[in-house]
Every structure is written in structure tokens, then in C-alpha cells.
Amino acid sequence: MGLFFSTLGNATSMLADPNMLLAITVGSLIGCIAGALPGITTTLAVGVALPFTFTIQPEAAVAFLVAITVGVNYGNSIPAVLVGVPGTPAAVLTAIDGYKLHQKGNSGLALGAQYIAALTGQFISTFFFVAAVVPLSQLLYIFLAPELWALMLMGFVAIISLTGKNVFKGLVAAGLGLVVTFVGRDPVALTGRFTFDIPELRSGLATVPVVIGVLAISELIRSCRQVYGWHEASAGYSGRFPNRKQIRRMLKPIGIGTFWGTVTGAIPGGGGTSSSFIAYQQAKMVSKSPEEFGNGSVEGIAANEAAQNASQSGEMVPTFGFGIPASGSMVLLLAALTVHGLVPGPLLIRETPEMLYAATSALFGGTLVLVVVGWPLARMMLKVVLLDRSVVLIMALLLSMVGVYALRNSIFDIGVMLVFGLVGYFMLRYGYSTAAFALTVTLGSDFESYLRHGLLLADGSFTEFITRPVTATLVVISILLLLHGVLSTVRQSRRMAKSRMEREIEKTRAKTEVESPTA
Amino acid sequence: MDQRKDLALAVAIAFSGMAVVVLALQLPLGRVRDPVGPRTLPALIGGLIVLGAVVVALRILRRWRSVENTVEAEGTEDTEGFPASTLRAMSVWAALFVYVLLLRPLGFLILTPPLLAVLLWIMAVRRPVPLVAISALTVVALYLLFVTLLHVRLPMGPLQPYLPF
Numbered sequence: 103m104g105l106f107f108s109t110l111g112n113a114t115s116m117l118a119d120p121n122m123l124l125a126i127t128v129g130s131l132i133g134c135i136a137g138a139l140p141g142i143t144t145t146l147a148v149g150v151a152l153p154f155t156f157t158i159q160p161e162a163a164v165a166f167l168v169a170i171t172v173g174v175n176y177g178n179s180i181p182a183v184l185v186g187v188p189g190t191p192a193a194v195l196t197a198i199d200g201y202k203l204h205q206k207g208n209s210g211l212a213l214g215a216q217y218i219a220a221l222t223g224q225f226i227s228t229f230f231f232v233a234a235v236v237p238l239s240q241l242l243y244i245f246l247a248p249e250l251w252a253l254m255l256m257g258f259v260a261i262i263s264l265t266g267k268n269v270f271k272g273l274v275a276a277g278l279g280l281v282v283t284f285v286g287r288d289p290v291a292l293t294g295r296f297t298f299d300i301p302e303l304r305s306g307l308a309t310v311p312v313v314i315g316v317l318a319i320s321e322l323i324r325s326c327r328q329v330y331g332w333h334e335a336s337a338g339y340s341g342r343f344p345n346r347k348q349i350r351r352m353l354k355p356i357g358i359g360t361f362w363g364t365v366t367g368a369i370p371g372g373g374g375t376s377s378s379f380i381a382y383q384q385a386k387m388v389s390k391s392p393e394e395f396g397n398g399s400v401e402g403i404a405a406n407e408a409a410q411n412a413s414q415s416g417e418m419v420p421t422f423g424f425g426i427p428a429s430g431s432m433v434l435l436l437a438a439l440t441v442h443g444l445v446p447g448p449l450l451i452r453e454t455p456e457m458l459y460a461a462t463s464a465l466f467g468g469t470l471v472l473v474v475v476g477w478p479l480a481r482m483m484l485k486v487v488l489l490d491r492s493v494v495l496i497m498a499l500l501l502s503m504v505g506v507y508a509l510r511n512s513i514f515d516i517g518v519m520l521v522f523g524l525v526g527y528f529m530l531r532y533g534y535s536t537a538a539f540a541l542t543v544t545l546g547s548d549f550e551s552y553l554r555h556g557l558l559l560a561d562g563s564f565t566e567f568i569t570r571p572v573t574a575t576l577v578v579i580s581i582l583l584l585l586h587g588v589l590s591t592v593r594q595s596r597r598m599a600k601s602r603m604e605r606e607i608e609k610t611r612a613k614t615e616v617e618s619p620t621a
Numbered sequence: 622m623d624q625r626k627d628l629a630l631a632v633a634i635a636f637s638g639m640a641v642v643v644l645a646l647q648l649p650l651g652r653v654r655d656p657v658g659p660r661t662l663p664a665l666i667g668g669l670i671v672l673g674a675v676v677v678a679l680r681i682l683r684r685w686r687s688v689e690n691t692v693e694a695e696g697t698e699d700t701e702g703f704p705a706s707t708l709r710a711m712s713v714w715a716a717l718f719v720y721v722l723l724l725r726p727l728g729f730l731i732l733t734p735p736l737l738a739v740l741l742w743i744m745a746v747r748r749p750v751p752l753v754a755i756s757a758l759t760v761v762a763l764y765l766l767f768v769t770l771l772h773v774r775l776p777m778g779p780l781q782p783y784l785p786f
Contacts, residue, residue, distance in 0.1 A: 157771060267695045270680070274634055274673035280666045281641055288659040291651030295659055296644060324697060326713045327705040329745045492744035493755060496737065499717065504763055508773040517721045524714055532622065532630050533695025554657045562656035599684060 105236045110229075112455075113462035117470075121159065122460070125166040126467035133173020134472065134479055138181050139494060144174045145430035149318025150498050152310065152434055153505030160442040161456050165464035167435050168418070172468030175411045176220050179403075180480050183212045192375045192410040195382050195402065202398035210342035213480045215403040218344065219352060221469050221476065223360045223408030227415035228465040230364045235458065238423030238448065245448045247556030248567050252576035253447070254549045257426030259580040260369075261538045263587025267594060272535045272587070278525075279539040282307055283546030290554050302514045306547075311506050313437045313540045315519035317430050320526025320536060322499050329492055343477075344400065352404035355385035359408025366409075367416020368428060377416070381409035415465060422458055424448060425545070433540045440544065441509075447548075622695060628681045635674035641667030712743050728778020733760045 116122050129151075136147035147170050155163035175192070182193040183200030196216060203212035245253070262272035285296045286306025297303040344352070359381040366377035385405035386395045395402045417428040425447030427433045436446045444454055451458050472479075506519050526536050542549070560566040568574060645663035699705040720736045737756035746752055767773040777784055 268677070270673050270676045271695065274670055274677065277638070277666050277670040277673060278634070281663065281670070284645075284663045284666075288648075288651065290655045290657075291649075291653045291659045293649045293651035293659055295648055295663065321697075323710050323714050326744060327707060327710045328699055328703045329709070330700070330703040490746065492741065492746050496713075496740045496744060497759065499713070499740070500733070500737065500759065500763070503717070503721075504767055504773075504775070507775070508767060508771065511774055513721060513724050513776065516724075517718075520714065520718055520721060527710065527714070528630060530697045532627050550662055553662070554655050557656045564656075595680065595684075602684075 106232055109232050109236060109455075109458060109462060112459040113232075113466060116161070116165075116459050116463040117467050121162050122165055122463060123467065125158065125162040126169040126464050127471050129166040129169025129464065130173040130176075130468040130471040131475070131479075133170035133175075133468075134177035134476070135173075136170070137174035137177025137179075139489065139491075142174075142494075142498075143321070143430075144171050145434065146318050146321050146498070147171075147174050148431045148434045149314045150502050150505070152314060152438055153502070153509050155438055156310075156441055156509055160439070160444065160454075161460040163438055163442065164435070164457050164460040165467070167438055168461045168464035169468040169471075171414050171431055172224060172411075172465060173472065175224070175414050176472050176476060177479075178410075179216045179220065179407060180213070183209065183216060183403075192378050192413075193406075194375070195378055195406040198396055199399045199402040199406075202396075203400075203403075206398060208342070208398070211344050211348065211400060212398075212403060213477075214342075214344040215348070215352060215400045216407050217476055217480065218349060219356050219359065219404035219407035220411045221473055222356050223363060224411040224414065224465065224469045226360050227364045227412035228462060228469070230360075230412075231415035231418055231465065232462055234364075234368070234419045235423045235451070238419075238451070244572055247552045247559060248570050248573040249576070250447060251549060251552035251556055252573040252580070253424055253426070254545050254552065256576045256580045256583070257420075257424065257545070258538065258542055258549075259583045259587075260426065261541050262535065263583045263590075267591070268533055269584070269587035269591040271533050272538050275529060275534040275536070276538040276542045278534075279542030280546045280549070282312055282543050283550070289547065289551045290558075307518055308510065308512075308515055309437050309544055310441055310509060311515040311519035312522045312543050313434060314502060314506060315522030316526035316529070316536050316543070317434060317540050318502055319499070319519055319523025320530050322495055322502070323523055323527045324530050325495050331491060348400055351401055354388065355381070355401045355405035356408040358384045358388070359405040359410075360412045363409035363412025363414075364416040364419075367413030368419040369416075375410075377409040377413045378406040381405040418461060418465075421446075422451060422461060425450060427541060427544075430537045430540065433537060433544055437540075437544050445548070446545070624681050624685070627695075628678055631674045631678040631681065635671050635678065638667045638670030638672075638674060641670065709743060713740055716740055716743065725776050726778055728780050729775040730760065730764065730780050730784075731778055733763070 117126070132151065133144075133147060136142045136150075137144075148167055151167065151170055155166055158166070178193040179196040179200065182197035183204050186197050186201035186204075200212040200216065203209065258276050262276050263269055281296075283306070285303055286294070287304070288295055294304060359378070362381040362384065363377040366380060382395070382402055382405050385401055386392045389395065389399075389401050391399070391401075394400075417432050420426040420428050421432040421435060425436065425445075427436050439446050439450070439457065444450060444457065503516050503519070506515050507513065509515060526539070528534075529536050529539065557564065557567050568577060642664050645660050645667055648660045648663070650658060650660070716736060716739050720732060723732055734756040737759055738752050741752055741755060746755070764775075768775055
């Protein structure tokens with residue numbers, strides 16, 4: 103309990119540091135603007151911003167990146183309400199109810215509900231984040247190399263099994279990511295591996311260009327497949343804020359959304375979209391006016407917004423507690439930590455608690471910044487949506503390139519980023535999990551190190567290595583997760599085959615009817 | 622999603638996995654020995670990639686009887702209602718790659734405006750005034766941000782001797 107309050111206290115006191123406050127304020131505003139641009143997801147926004155964080159203090163860097171995620175989760179619903187286009191997939195349900203209210207001339211009510219629910223959900227879930235992550239830091243004494251290896255294995259398997267539609271493609275993606283980490287010096291024998299006598303490969307491929315390439319550049323290149331405007335101009339705007347009675351109606355769905363957001367967000371692959379759908383359904387079930395859901399329901403907006411913002415705090419629980427990121431943007435956050443010389447995992451909170459304080463202060467600070475500027479920003483964001491999509495995509499590409507160059511003044515790094523951007527493009531198009539690839543790239547070196555050093559500790563006996571209680575438990579969970587993923591993939595492909603067959607039958611029937619109309 | 626391309630990708634990945642296995646088995650063992658060694662994990666992961674890609678390919682072949690070549694997408698889909706062009710996406714990537722190859726000899730200031738103009742043209746921004754204005758202003762803004770403010774030493778090519786930073 104003492105650690106819980108000391109974390110909150112330290113996080114709050116960090117807000118008094120001008121550098122931190124600046125990083126959080128700028129991060130929240132950038133996130134909000136990025137979120138308001140349809141198609142700019144949290145991962146993409148963090149990916150483009152990541153190279154800019156390496157010249158600043160690690161605490162400010164973490165706070166900046168976390169504040170961006172807070173801003174994106176708030177900003178993504180503004181275009182959903184005003185032009186019916188969600189900024190990210192998590193805001194799809196807000197686009198339905200919010201845009202209906204906007205069309206009825208109640209934009210203020212929709213934006214007000216979004217403002218209250220999103221920021222309340224974010225604020226409350228921050229306490230849940232601290233409450234959940236602090237006990238995890240106490241487990242570190244039982245984590246030696248074998249346990250850390252098993253923990254990483256579980257993280258890999260979780261992201262493979264719980265994200266994407268095909269677990270086999272996820273496995274392949276994770277394997278390819280691990281291969282990237284084999285390039286360079288062997289962690290024990292210190293011999294070169296897969297360097298092909300290229301001097302730049304002797305010390306391995308830098309993690310950040312690879313991760314930004316596969317997560318951000320790939321998505322930008324994919325977006326370049328299409329040319330279109332994000333919107334038609336909005337129908338109008340009425341800025342009436344929700345009244346007290348309407349705010350009271352929102353409280354229950356906000357509670358539901360915050361709960362589901364935090365819980366689902368903490369599961370790798372859960373994220374904002376799943377949690378918002380669960381919370382929306384729950385809120386509809388307990389609502390006195392369920393018929394309003396889908397037709398401009400304030401309660402629906404409240405549940406959805408609270409859930410997707412709370413999921414942000416949820417995602418950070420495994421990221422900080424175990425070093426297992428629950429989403430692409432959290433993989434990038436881990437990459438930022440590793441570049442600053444920090445080791446993600448159970449030791450992170452123990453050895454560098456200031457990172458936890460920085461993240462917590464960004465969650466609080468980002469929320470407070472948006473409480474102050476969020477409402478006027480909502481109206482201004484309407485103009486952001488009017489920006490030319492093509493120009494924004496090209497600018498983001500160029501910024502990422504210059505940003506990655508700035509890390510080590512290396513043109514080779516830009517080339518690496520582009521090559522992995524192309525790899526990521528094909529992975530995205532054909533369903534190979536880019537998140538699994540990026541995660542194994544980020545943690546792969548440690549994964550091999552822990553296995554080999556752990557086996558040395560166990561006198562080379564794999565049985566001794568694997569039968570340690572925590573290691574064995576984690577490996578069993580990993581196997582169960584993998585089985586769950588395989589079964590889900592098989593079930594899904596059966597469903598797809600069935601629907602394909604039904605379509606075929608339907609087509610044949612229609613053809614028969616056309617050929618013999620009298621029959 | 623075109624299942625022919627899906628299959629081709631799976632086969633290409635399987636071959637890549639095989640290449641990893643073959644190369645892994647030729648890795649030097651080094652003087653410092655441990656129970657696993659430098660070859661084991663790369664060879665195992667290469668094998669896993671081959672196995673995964675073969676399973677993916679077999680699953681595609683099993684559903685091959687389907688009349689259409691296009692099946693339900695497993696990856697990220699395009700936004701509905703707008704034509705998508707792989708050629709456009711690949712052109713953008715190719716332009717960026719050529720830019721990287723020429724960046725050192727020609728420098729950021731000379732090379733970036735034409736790159737931006739080409740990219741915007743590919744992305745259907747065809748009016749000359751916005752094209753030129755966006756290209757020029759972006760380069761100035763990036764120069765001020767990175768070189769003047771953040772003191773990043775961007776490659777300037779032949780212009781290097783004439784610049785203050």
C-alpha cells in the first residue's frame with residue numbers, strides 16, 4: 103500500500119518539473135491532433151514521434167510517448183462525432199452514436215459526453231494501473247534467467263495467439279523477428295552471425311529502425327495504396343454541453359467502460375477496440391433506454407469512450423510489470439526504453455522506478471492537459487480533419503526518415519527502416535502479425551541470452567532449467583495459449599469455409615433459377 | 622486477399638526459413654562453448670519458420686477448390702469505396718529507396734524538394750503551386766527543426782561548404 107501511494111506521490115511531484123510538464127503537454131497535443139486524423143493510429147503516432155525522444159531525458163521520453171497515446175485516444179473520437187469518420191478503429195462505435203447526435207444538431211452533447219467519459223475513464227484507470235503494476239514489481243526476486251526466458255516466451259505466444267486471424271502466420275512472423283536479432287554478435291561465443299561481411303551488420307541491426315519500419319512505415323506505405331479525402335465538410339456545429347441530468351445518465355456506462363477497458367487492455371491483443379465493443383454491449387444491457395444505442399445514445403458514447411481510454415492504462419500493466427507489451431504502441435515504448443539503456447521486464451520498476459513514475463505522471467498529466475484544452479480543441483480539430491490526407495502521409499514518411507537518421511546520423515538505418523517497412527507492408531496485407539514481429543525484434547536478444555545463460559546456471563540441464571516452478575508454470579501457460587490460438591484459427595477457418603460454401607450454394611441456386619425460370 | 626499471392630508469400634517465407642537453417646548450420650562455434658551454442662537457436666527458429674510457412678501453404682491449398690481467387694482477408698483491408706493501387710504504394714516506396722541511395726552524394730537540401738514533389742505527384746497532388754509550395758516549405762521547416770534547433774548533422778552533399786551549420 104505504501105508503494106502505491108509513494109508511486110502516486112512521486113508521479114504527481116514529477117509534474118512540477120518544467121521539462122516533464124512540457125513533454126506531457128506537447129505529447130498530449132500532438133497525440134490529440136494525430137488522433138483526429140483518420141488512419142493515424144496510436145502505434146503510427148508513437149512510431150513517428152519515437153526518434154525525437156532519444157535526445158531527451160529517459161523520463162521525459164517515456165512521459166512524452168505515454169502522453170501521445172493519451173492524446174490519440176481522446177482525439178480519435180472528435181472526427182468520429184463531427185464527420186462520422188473514426189480516427190482509429192477503437193472509435194467506430196462513437197462514430198455511429200456520436201455522428202447521429204451531430205446530425206440531429208446535438209454535436210455539443212456528443213462531444214461533451216466524449217469529453218467527460220474519455221477523461222474520466224483515463225483518470226480512474228490510472229489508479230488501477232498503479233494498483234495492478236506495483237504488486238508485480240514485488241515478484242522480481244523469483245525471476246532469474248530461466249523465469250525471465252519463460253516470461254518472454256509467454257509474451258511472444260500471447261501476442262501470436264491473441265492477435266491476428268491466423269496463429270500459424272503469427273508464429274512465422276515471430277520467428278522472422280527472432281532471425282533479425284540473430285544478426286550480429288553471438289551473446290555467449292561472441293562470434294559473428296549472419297553478417298555476410300557487411301561492416302554495418304557486425305554489431306547487429308539497430309532495433310528502432312526495424313521496429314519503426316515494420317510498425318509505422320509499413321502502415322504509411324499501405325495507406326498510400328488509396329487516395330481520397332478524409333471527409334466531406336461537417337454539417338454544422340452546436341456547442342451545448344451536456345446538462346446535469348445527462349451527465350448523471352453517463353456515470354454507470356463510464357464505470358462499465360473503465361472496468362472493461364482496464365481489464366481487456368491488459369490482455370495482449372485486447373486493446374481499445376475489443377474493450378469498447380464489450381463495454382458498449384454491457385452498457386446497452388443495463389440501460390433503461392437500449393433502443394437509443396446505435397441511434398445517438400449518450401450512454402453508448404460514454405461506455406465506448408471510457409473503455410477505449412481506460413484500455414490505455416490497462417495496456418501499460420503487462421508492459422511495465424512484465425516487459426510484455428499488449429499492443430504495437432507498447433512495443434515501441436519498450437523499444438524506447440531499450441535505446442535508453444533500460445531493460446524491460448520485472449526488474450524495470452525495481453531498478454528504475456522513475457520510469458513508472460514518469461508513465462503514471464504522463465497518464466495523469468495528459469488527462470489534466472486535455473481537461474483544460476480538450477473542449478476548445480474539439481472544435482479546432484474539425485479543421486485538422488480538413489487537411490489533405492496525401493500530404494499528411496508523405497509528411498509522416500519524411501519525418502520518420504529524418505527522425506531515424508537523427509538517432510545515429512546513419513543513412514544505413516534509414517535503408518534498414520525502409521526495407522523492413524516493405525516487409526511489414528506485405529505482412530500487413532497478408533495477415534502476418536507485425537506486432538509479433540516487432541516484439542520479438544525488441545526482446546529477441548534477451549530471449550536468447552536468458553536461455554543460454556540460464557542453461558549455464560543449470561549446468562546445461564534443460565530439465566533442471568524448465569522444471570523450476572515459475573518457469574514450468576509459465577511454459578505451461580504458453581502451451582495453453584498456443585493451443586487456444588490454434589483452435590481459434592481452425593474454428594475461424596471452418597466458419598469462413600462454411601460461409602463460402604453458403605455463398606456458392608446461393609450463387610448456384612440463383613444461376614439455376616435464371617436458366618430455368620419456369621421450374 | 623488473392624490466395625495465389627498468399628501462397629507465393631508462404632512459399633517464399635518457407636525458402637527463407639530453409640536458408641536460415643542452412644546458414645545457421647555453417648556458423649562458427651567460437652572458442653567459448655555453452656550447452657546451446659550459436660547454431661542451435663537460429664537453426665530451430667529457421668525450422669519453425671519453414672514448418673509454419675508449410676502449414677500456411679497447405680491450408681491455402683486445402684481451400685484452393687474455391688471458385689474465386691480472392692478470399693476473406695486475413696490482413697489489414699483497404700478502406701471500402703476507394704480504388705487501391707499496389708503500384709502507387711510500391712512507387713512511393715521505390716522513390717524513398719532511391720532517395721536513400723542518393724542522399725549522401727547529393728545531400729538533403731538538393732534531394733528532398735524533388736522527392737517531395739515526386740511523392741505528392743504519385744499521391745495525386747497534381748496542381749503545380751501546392752506541389753512546389755509544400756515541397757519548398759517542408760524542406761525549410763525540416764532544416765530549421767533538425768539542423769538549427771536539434772543540431773542534427775544531415776548530409777548536405779555539395780552544399781556542405783556553403784552552409785552555416
